[in-house]
Amino acid sequence: MSNKVKDVDNHNGPSVLLGCPSLTAEAGRSKMCEGCPGQALCQSLGKTDPYQEGIDLRMNAITHKILVVSGKGGVGKSSVAATLSIALSQYFNQKSALLDLDICGPSATKLMSVIGEPVINTEYGWKPLLSPLGNVKVMSVGAIIQSDSCSITFRGPRKAQLIKQFLKDTFWGRLDYLICDTPPGTSDEHLTVISALKNTKPDGVIIVTTPQKVALKTIRKEVTFCQKMGIRILGIVENMSGYACPCCGVVSDIFNSNDGESLCKEYGLEFLGKIPLDQEFVRCCDLGDNVLNRDDNVVAKCFYEIAANLHNLLGST
Numbered sequence: 001m002s003n004k005v006k007d008v009d010n011h012n013g014p015s016v017l018l019g020c021p022s023l024t025a026e027a028g029r030s031k032m033c034e035g036c037p038g039q040a041l042c043q044s045l046g047k048t049d050p051y052q053e054g055i056d057l058r059m060n061a062i063t064h065k066i067l068v069v070s071g072k073g074g075v076g077k078s079s080v081a082a083t084l085s086i087a088l089s090q091y092f093n094q095k096s097a098l099l100d101l102d103i104c105g106p107s108a109t110k111l112m113s114v115i116g117e118p119v120i121n122t123e124y125g126w127k128p129l130l131s132p133l134g135n136v137k138v139m140s141v142g143a144i145i146q147s148d149s150c151s152i153t154f155r156g157p158r159k160a161q162l163i164k165q166f167l168k169d170t171f172w173g174r175l176d177y178l179i180c181d182t183p184p185g186t187s188d189e190h191l192t193v194i195s196a197l198k199n200t201k202p203d204g205v206i207i208v209t210t211p212q213k214v215a216l217k218t219i220r221k222e223v224t225f226c227q228k229m230g231i232r233i234l235g236i237v238e239n240m241s242g243y244a245c246p247c248c249g250v251v252s253d254i255f256n257s258n259d260g261e262s263l264c265k266e267y268g269l270e271f272l273g274k275i276p277l278d279q280e281f282v283r284c285c286d287l288g289d290n291v292l293n294r295d296d297n298v299v300a301k302c303f304y305e306i307a308a309n310l311h312n313l314l315g316s317t
Contacts, residue, residue, distance in 0.1 A: 041157060052199065054168035058125075059200035062097075062175040064314055066234065067193065067205040069226075071218025073184040076239040077208040078102065079285045080275065081181035082111040083292070084206075087307035089134035090292055094176035094311075097128060097137035099166060101193060102183040103159045106142030113288030119143050125171035133290040139170050160192040167196055186225040194229050203314055204232030206272065209263075210240045211255035216263055223267055234313060235270035236260055237306060244278040244298045251276045251298065270313060273306040275299055 021030045028043030036042075059065060068081040082098055089096040100108035109115045112131035119139070120127045128137040141162065154162070172178065183189050194202070205226055209219045219236070226233050238260030242251040254277070264271040275281075281299040284291040292300045 038156075049164075049196075051164040051168050052196070055164060055196050056199045058168060058170070058172055059178075059197060062172060062178045062200075064177045065180070065197055065200065065202040066177065066310075067180045067182055067190075067202065067231075068208060069182050069186075069190065069205050069222060070184050070208045071186075071220075071222040072215060075184075075208050075210045075215055076275075077184070078107045078181050079111060079281075080206075080208050080237055080239055081179050082108060082285075083303050084307060084310070085136045085177065085179040086112075086131075086134035086290060086292055087303045088177050088179075088311065089136050090290075091304055091307055092311050095174065096134065096177045096179065097139070097172060097175050098131075099170075099178060099180045100138070100140030100142065101163055101166070101180055101189050103141050103154060103162060103189065105183065106140045106145075108138055108140040108181060109142040110288055111285055112136060112138045114138050114143065115288070117143065122171065125169045126166075128170055128172065133288075134292075137172065137175070139166055156188040159188055163189060163192045164196050167193075186222065190225070190229075194231055202231065204234040206234050206310070207236045208239055209236060209260055211238060211259050213259075216259055219263060223269075233267075233269055234310065235272035236264050237272050238274045240277050241274035242276040244276040246279045249296075249298050270309070272309045273302055275302045275306075 021027050021032060027033070028039050028041070033039045033042065068077055068084070070077040078100075085096045085098040088094040098108055098112060100106050109117075109129070112129075112133055114129040114131050117129045119129065126139070128139045129143055130136075131138050180193060182193065207219060207222050207226075209215050223233065240255075241260070242253045244251050260274070261271045263269070276298060278291075278297070278299045280294060280297055281291045283289070291297055292303060294300050
């Protein structure tokens with residue numbers, strides 16, 4: 001076994017992965033980079049990025065820039081990101097937009113009811129789609145592919161270029177909130193968007209989890225990733241937290257309850273709120289409908305509380 005593999009497996013000392021210089025001036029040039037398959041990519045990223053000036057210009061017109069992340073897939077991150085963007089607009093009269101950064105698995109067009117709407121290239125840039133759900137602006141690779149069955153097979157550098165194009169070439173205008181829905185994990189898309197936004201001071205990330213132990217275990221990795229990247233964790237949202245009875249609305253715990261809150265206490269993080277499993281919410285997500293229009297719905301009340309907690313945390317604008 002090589003020394004590098006031993007170092008990675010050694011939990012008592014610093015691992016090679018934690019010492020990766022990918023975000024420093026030594027990226028692709030350090031002795032540690034020798035033999036790494038990503039060395040050429042890191043070397044190219046060390047050069048002046050021709051997109052950066054345009055990204056800074058667009059992003060400086062947006063007050064709050066937030067990433068929604070998750071340690072693993074299947075926790076309902078995209079539905080949380082989409083509904084949160086609607087809640088900020090509908091409940092607090094904020095100009096909101098949703099940017100779908102899940103290049104290989106886009107879902108924003110369906111969740112925001114803009115399937116089939118064309119992205120128009122104007123003299124000011126790509127015109128984002130306007131969702132009928134809260135008048136939220138939307139941009140997603142799902143809006144520029146030919147059909148829902150068309151697969152996206154981009155490698156890392158192509159994904160990075162497209163993400164930067166979304167930030168730079170979309171005519172976002174002045175916004176209060178840009179919610180960025182990222183794919184699961186900690187990979188190219190996350191590194192790209194955090195690096196692209198660094199000059200315009202993104203507010204931070206919201207971590208979405210579910211109460212199962214296996215999901216909470218991956219959240220710890222997400223927390224350490226954010227700490228390593230130097231980006232603020234705004235708080236944790238616990239999705240699928242109990243089951244809301246469709247008859248009486250009473251929420252019953254299915255998994256261990258309060259694990260998300262316990263994790264927040266462990267790391268000193270804000271707990272933004274819980275969202276139970278609810279048949280009406282699932283139906284709305286499938287149909288591209290707005291659950292927030294159901295005043296008596298338990299999920300609508302939860303999203304109001306989460307949006308209020310976030311809005312108060314960042315300060316009203």
